[in-house]
């Protein structure tokens with residue numbers, strides 16, 4: 001397989017020079033005062049965390065310079081059992097559709113059917129996955145996966161632009177029931193089984209309105225409040241994380257779209273048992289803002305109402321916001337003004353790609369942290385796949401090498417036949433033999449790569465693959481994270497281990513021309529490869 005072939009054109013040693021000043025740079029080993037720092041025992045007992053629990057940094061963030069940290073509640077401070085929660089929303093919505101006479105008896109909630117970061121194409125009734133450039137890389141119509149040829153036919157001239165109303169981005173785990181319901185409803189619409197004249201867009205509006213109604217109506221909330229253990233995942237480290245931050249001098253804010261009754265019940269259940277005796281969740285926060293109407297909260301100037309009794313009685317808030325109080329509505333502008341903080345002095349932590357992170361970053365330049373619960377499975381899958389990934393990279397490097405030789409031999413044959421330009425050292429017959437030989441090597445190599453590459457695109461979800469990847473590239477979700485989230489992590493308690501004093505530094509951004517970037521076809525062969533081909 002790896003037998004070397006001499007290049008069809010001999011390199012001109014007078015023109016190609018692999019040696020230069022960079023090759024002569026030598027660096028003596030560093031022998032400064034800290035080179036041999038003595039090991040120090042940890043202050044707290046060692047509590048190693050897997051990489052999947054890391055805080056990943058897009059833009060350098062110094063916690064010491066933060067004066068305030070704001071938190072969303074649902075799926076941020078309070079984590080839910082996704083499947084149980086979304087199945088409940090799905091079933092309630094289905095019940096309502098059934099009451100309206102829709103034939104939805106056979107519809108079922110399938111948590112793997114869609115994923116956060118996918119995009120609904122409301123014009124064509126599809127769910128798609130796009131890469132960072134907005135190119136569609138996978139699609140399904142209704143619940144049926146679209147084959148590659150069909151997908152190319154439908155989307156070859158289309159770029160996903162989330163600013164257009166055609167596209168609906170699945171921003172949060174709350175979107176799973178909506179996406180799953182819509183896909184199955186498209187099947188019913190195609191079968192002509194839905195009542196009234198309706199297109200894919202109208203259908204989306206109906207589904208969205210029904211799912212939203214379940215979140216707003218009391219039935220879902222009452223059930224969760226009555227049995228929080230059925231839906232809430234307790235994480236005792238989250239209250240401790242916030243305690244540390246508060247004692248480190250940060251002002252803490254709760255800013256949630258949920259209403260007072262639901263928020264108070266969830267926070268009491270998830271926080272109070274894990275706080276010091278006699279302390280409640282209310283004492284952690286300088287400000288509690290419920291019914292915040294994000295993302296408008298970040299851009300509009302709505303008035304605040306104060307929550308004056310435990311059961312949620314309201315009165316208009318007059319004057320500046322007061323510490324320790326709870327409010328409804330309002331605006332980020334007034335929070336900044338009354339707290340005397342602004343822009344990069346406040347970090348906002350949330351799980352909603354648009355409502356929490358995109359708008360607070362774009363409108364106010366707040367520092368942002370995205371909670372991406374799925375990251376733990378994503379990172380674990382990538383770790384487990386490392387060996388196969390290495391094998392793919394090796395085989396791809398070999399494929400690129402053979403393809404380069406193939407192109408060169410083909411060009412040589414073209415010039416021999418055309419009688420122009422510098423002529424290769426091989427005759428037409430020899431070049432044809434070489435092309436055949438290269439074809440015979442490439443074919444089985446492709447056969448070896450294909451199943452490995454397919455396995456890479458099916459990690460964590462056989463339909464859609466990893467959240468952050470689309471084919472060989474970053475996904476549209478990954479691009480959003482990169483643009484709007486300064487840091488991202490799987491859960492708030494990962495900040496506990498980082499401490500409130502951490503200085504998070506972003507890695508050096510990589511570019512395709514960096515020497516360490518894997519893949520891609522180099523314009524010139526690496527020196528060792530050229531040497532090997534010449535000497536063999």
Ligand SMILES: [Mg+2]
Pocket residue numbers: 072073074075076350351352
């Ligand atoms: Mg949330």
